[in-house]
Amino acid sequence: MKRKFFFRAIGIGLIFTSFSAVAEAPFGGEKDIAYAEKLWKQLEKHNLIGENRTMSAPYEGVHPHGAFLDTIERSFKVEGNTGPVIVKRNYGGEELSKEKVWDSPDEYLQAVTVMYQREGYDPDNNNWFYAKYKPDGSIDTNPKDMKLAGRVGKNMKAGCIACHANAPGEDFVFAHDRYQ
Template sequence: MKKLFFVFAVVMLWVTPALADTPDAKALWTTITHEDPYKKWDNWPDHEGIQPGAAPHGPLHEVFVNKAGLSKKGYPKTNGTIIVKENLTKEKKLAAITVMYKVDGYNPEAGNWYWAKFSPDGTVDKAGQVAGCINCHSSRKAQDYIMVSDH
């Protein structure tokens, strides 16, 4: 029995993505760039391709959503939803990557979203319960803090 449990534990560590534990910016970056690359995800059906943006995200952006986020139309989104926004300059150069990651019980007062901002090379600029993100997105609390889609 002990041998079977050990094998199960090793297999679970091998197949479980980095985000299985408490939210962590580095693990989130690894997930969205290596384990489940966001560039292979879809856009919101009502927000496809590069779109005009606004501060603080820049003049242009493109938003990618993982399967969990697209699996349920309406709000609130499913736990495990990850939304990645490429913040682009007017020349369409990548300036930053901002991420919303829905984690059950993480921050109920703000929709259970974990927020992160990365430089293009993956350096963490901000992460966690980022007040600026929460304050701005709270204007769309009824839409689960999602600004750019009504899907």
């Protein structure tokens, strides 16, 4: 009798564990969206986005980001965590050039992609929180209508983590190896 109860308890536990794993995707949940909104406010506060933003020199981009990009790095605090942030502004449009982006960035801005390192957030992936915003600051979605905030692409074949895991130096950053 005790043995039957034990196996039933294990079976029920496995079922609930399976349902909870299915119910919560690795990204786009309520907590991810709330954090991405707080992150956007800090980006504004530090002039990394918006009308008075600091720009870097535009350069040719690669898929999936944009035809041209400009990238800025800083460090700041979000909810008690101080960490590096990498802001990549993604530009696109007809007959686009560096000069057009430099002269009229708002006209060509298509998205803002962000990596923010949060201590203890996702040790398997160097603790990066990813977000993709539309130019107005709303969180962008993938073709399945999932919000692109959090562990985007974790354990998947495509997405932020799936791509950035291939960066040299094991820091998930392609441009350098500063964030080991």
